[in-house]
Amino acid sequence: MVIYSTLAGSIHKSTNAGVTFGAAQTLPISATRIELACAMSDVNYVYALIENGDVVNGILRSINGGTTWVARTEPDDADPGIPASDFSRTQAWYDLTIAVDPNDRNGVFVGGVDLFKSTDGAGTWTQLSHWYGGFGFQYAHADQHYIFFKPGSSSIVYFVNDGGIFQSTNANVAAPTLTDKGTNYITTQFYSCAIHPTALTNYFLAGAQDNGSHQFTQGNVQNTTEVTGGDGAFCHIDQDEPQYQFTSYVYNDFYRSADGGGTWTEFATTGGDFISPTDYDNVNDKMYMCDNLNTYQRWDNPQTGSTFAVVSVPSFGGFVTALKVSPNTANRVFFGIDNGDVFRVDNAHTATPTVTNISTGLPAGFVTCIEVQTGNDNHLLATYSNYGLNSIWESLDGGVSWTSVEGNLPDMPIRWALFNPNNNDQGLIATELGVWSTDNLNGSSTNWGASNSGLANVRVDMLQVRQSDKIVIAATHGRGLFLTDIFAPPTALFTADKLTTYKGVPINFTSTSFNATSWSWNFGDAGTSTAANPSHTYTVPGKYNVTLTINSGASTLVKNLYIHILPNRGTPYALTDGGNFEVNPLDFGVDNLAGTPWEKGNSAVAGKNGVVSGSNAWVTGLTGNYADNTDASLMTPNYNFTAIGAYLMRFQSKRNTESGYDGFRVEYTLDSCRNWLPLGTITAANWYNFANTIGDASFPVNEAFFDGSVATYTQFSNTTELTFTRKPKCCI
Template sequence: MALSRQRRRGIRLAAAGAASLLVIAVGVAQAQTPSTAQHTVAGEDSGELMDSINSFDDQRLSPTASVLPGAYGAAWNHVLGIPVAGATYGEVTTQPFNSDSLHFRDRNASNSGSGAGFSAGRIAALATDPTHPGVVYAGAADGGVFRSSDDGATWTPIADGLPALSVGSLAVASDGALWLGTGEATTAYENYLGTGVYRLADPATGTFSRNDRVGGVELESTSIHELRFDYDAGYVYAVTSHGVYRRPVAATQTTAWQQVLAPCAGVGISGIACGTSSYYADIANDLAIQPGSHGLKLVANVAWRGGATYNGFYYSGDGGTTWQTANPQGAINPHDIGNATFAYAADGSRLYVVMESPTLLNKAAGGQSGYSALAGVFASGSGDINGPYAQVATSSALANTGSAMKKTEIGAGYQPGTQAWYDQSLAVDPANPRHVYLGLEEMYETWDGGATWQTTGRYWNLGMSCFSYTPAQNTCDGNVMHSDQHALAFSAWPGRAPEVYIGNDGGAYARPTSQTTGWRNLNASGTLRTLQFYSVGVGTLPTGGVAVWGGLQDNGVALSTPTGAKYTYTYPGTTTPVTENLNPSGQMSEPFGGDGGDQLVNPSNGCQTVGEYTNLAMSLTNDCGYTANDDGTPAAITDISPNDPNARFIAPFAADSADAGYWVAGGEFAYADTKTWQSTSGADWQKLADSGAGHSITAIASRNHVVWAAWCGDCNPSAAFARGIMTNYGGSWHQLTLPAAFPVRYVSGVTIDPSDPTGGTVYATVSGFSRHWNEGPGAGYGHVWKTTDGGATWSDVTGGDTAADAFPDAPANQLRIAPDGTLIVASDLGVFVDNVKANGLGHWSRLGTNLPVSAAVYLTPSPDGRQLYVATHGRGIWQTAMP
């Protein structure tokens, strides 16, 4: 979770919200929401990260966070049999994404110039191919697997044939096969779950297919944090959100995975009292095999970050058949073990551990701000899991190693390890047992076993004594990479210097293990295309082409324009128009920093946009966010936040579809702004209606000032979950009484039919899974609902419950209406259309088949209405002809 300058300067305070437990995007799992105290985390921006996760979780898990395994598989099988509407998608966001572009460095709203350079989306796993020099594999959060054959210079996707593009782990076996564990596991559950493990026999040239799955259905709907090979014992282990599994390496492809460690389930060990915490029990975070033990000695961390009775270190002396609970001695408190990562020296002489502290996590939940959640980094000098351990790093010590996260640099409340429940990676140089890489928010390195550390991958340069807004005066070294470290890998190719590879929320980086300054940015070519968009907006440029904007997870707001696109500005304080080149280098830019949310673009002027940071923190630019000078002046972006008390992390806003001079936005309150592009502050927003205390608007739309808004509250999946729709249709604001059949699930979208001049014909899209899979009361059926009488009555237009052309039973995210009346819906499994005129309501087709199966979350038409733009949360923005 990267801070933005506007966050750092205090323009906006994060809106703390209740946190939910699991996410389902391209997978499902049973889930339960523990107490809020177990989710609120140390540091305001660590809490903001949790809000970000919740923004995706809540709508997919409501109402009760209990979804039966098999929901995704059933939905995907339905997709495979649904009719196909001919369409071909083209990828839009193919230019390299330069987060440090010159002239997009507004000092209040941009991170540009902070030092991270080119960025991609989150990389959760990395592996190098020992038999093919220069071949590297990268696994993305919801973007699949990419292969580089030139040591990270360029990349190609190789897993687009799989039904799940969420990656948790990658490992190359001794026979050269690449093993893929699906289901991202950076926060145990709160990401996309997967469909098991796949094995690609010839990864240097091949691509994954559904036939490459190893085992049966036993690992469906899990997240797989690690795959570990134990050749001496003959096993491969999967470290999952439901414990540790194993199978013989040489077994037949269909041989099932066997669960060997699940303390709460009594597997591998007995006598662990887990109480009623079964829904978040047995989360395995890591497993390591002690070198020199002939594959018999294993250590595992099974722990829930907020604390649970089963939390601990477990060890086996027989290759994982039986397990014991460790009792670590020395500096580790055995009663405060949280999420942990292990790393053995290659000779087995030392065991390093980085660990999160549930106690510190929960202190923040109790209102004691400023805590890091890092328990510390520890070393067992004998390699024994029981220690004794010496503490070789603390949060405060790491802050004084050149870190940008020192209190005097970044401010209180965000010190190293504040997100240790999310950011964890640890690895020992195979050639040096005292050379260790540690990934938290930043990357740290020690050459003496932890006696001293250096920050070798800083959070950013902002606030550092070396930094200057004037590029020529900036003396910072190259030890900066994107924040939030998740993956580490080493290469050892003959005739080449060994390298270390880093995966984080901004992509991948590398450098020789002997190097101490600077990083090779593996995102620079723009071919590692894993950006996680929340939105897309498009507007024309006077010199031709369009400007494409979109809010991103942890990468601000992206702007894509044609190479050489120009725009004419009259800068504040001047009277002479100046024509500037928006894109001289063929790159995307990041005019707004931090996270990006919803996006509003003027279709007739692509340089006019409103971007959201988070929680309805809105900023406006009339000049593409372009600053005339290299140092980020004059200001190009204006804060127009309405300062709502309870906005969603990704809060909705839009222009009236019939009156471009009328904007609406939704937090707890519904707002209108009639100054639009002439707005100068949050005071230009006027309250229209209150959705209710504790409520948050999830979707909003307006046509001829008839406004519809859907809301949730409590939005956290729980027994208290509620949802509703309000409107001023008929002349006054009122809450609708929804029929009993209308699902009690998250309403993700409301769309007003332009063919009805009264504004009384509206479609509502509903997220989550139906009562087929959701055990909660009131889960209901259907994903697309329609009213023609202002909400007095509703009908389910999802289609027949067992019909081949029904809308898939998977989260629906947004609905658009094509000029000919065709309904278009973005979902977690792609884009689907209903040609109402030809087929009638409730008869759906899949719109094309070449869109990667990354959650499609947002749709917008081109300015001329002839093209449809689709934002995916893991594979960038795509376009196709408007149906």
């Protein structure tokens, strides 16, 4: 077995399966980092992608097993912001990869910012992707790290980048297509997180490495909206005026929302770090941030303006790496420095603050977090991300003295700390190996243990606690966002997998309660259960209240009219039977998975206003545009289609959707919701108008739907799939 390896800019070859390696081979260009790719079809063909001084310095090929190396051609990215001589855009130290077709020694793929293919051994190149889909190229996320062919296959190849994994199943053709394979593949590297102050809400912000700042609004912390792009740095939600929210990009480039996260405006300043640490004063409405050597920066009017001020503090002796606005003393901010020192700065909102060094006894290192007990500025924690030193320290006297509470912790970086809001002798920390906790901060005798159930041994960068319900969120650097009720009081909460359905269809209820140990359910139809996650079947149409009581009465939640069981109806079914949305008003119901629900009424919004019959229509959002990522269904009664014959379905609608992406379609079920089928999959007269061949629209590729704009109510009809020879009842 022949093995090639690189070491400090040199290439070495082993002909005995790695037992020994030969001397460094002679290269015609300088190299620091080298990425190698061997042709599986010809052991003599080897390619080397060379980095030197952060740029791509060349592509080399050997056709004689490394005896000699010859320079080949580098690809030239179509993006004018990427130099023709460096397709990594000075990031060759970071994003650089090369692979060879296992069946073709001249088939080469490389990645820097974007992806390229050569069919002549790196002589000429074809660009395959662009990081935002520009210049006529298909989209693949920026910053390529690895290219992997399925063993023995020339057609199936995987591309690993900052956005996850992309796949091609036709890599052997001239212009391979790429598909994002990131669904349910959660590897987001969050730097930061922020939590909405309203109890029991699932609204969070989180800043992600090279994947923007994300807004969480659903109970499932896997579903997000990217509200601002680039690298997502620190983020904040004003805790007493939560309509004001902030995200940031690199080097103190901020975005503000004044409408609760609906719209965002950019406010850029200077200085700072690539990921600048910041903290927000919720009471006095000021933002504090890292700036440059011996300075910090302050945003004086973040809610309304763009006034920034740089404050000089020569005694810092370094760069700010951690900030904490005191929750107890107005205009007091604690600063951690990259030399290990911690400072208390009073009157931090002025040009001449009072600065006190409170670092006695602390180590030289990189301060990552300063935690202050609510109600007591004398009780502090300071954490460090260095190996080889005690990484967490406690002060009980405002920083006059410090005691290591490292205890039995492994030697690992610590990036954040929280006091238990119910007991400030207990702590929770974010580490290189997940979240750890202690029940007693007790100097060198502090006993820490991993609190990673449901999490993982993954780097965690930040923790935030919501004071109203004591929920804690954790921003992991590689596994997304997690939350825990570890500090929360027992609170009854629940969900159901179906809110609108048909009689005889089981509904699965799930307790999402905080710290529940027993459960008592009442389903509103005399049905009960003591299971944590029961299933219940309703037999009579109507709307039902559902009640959950936990821990023998410690907490009770009632959701009124929570479940809607739709009726059976005969055919024909006309306006006077309920199709006008006036007669039998419970005949129709909604099931909203995400975003804006269907609502019944007469909207005043242009384009949504008006009705066809009666005084109501069903509208996605009566008072405004539907939200991004909306997934909502309007459901009909269970119709009787048992008679042999053709059935005509007609309805009136108008719409204004983002063409090519958003839209709606009609689906039906013949087995009471177990399986839903599209009513038609192709475009047709008086029916679907969009063929959907692009693959990234709301519905599956090659399945048509209603798309674009129809300004006035128009009748649509379809008989194609409702011609039954003998079928059971049908729901639409």
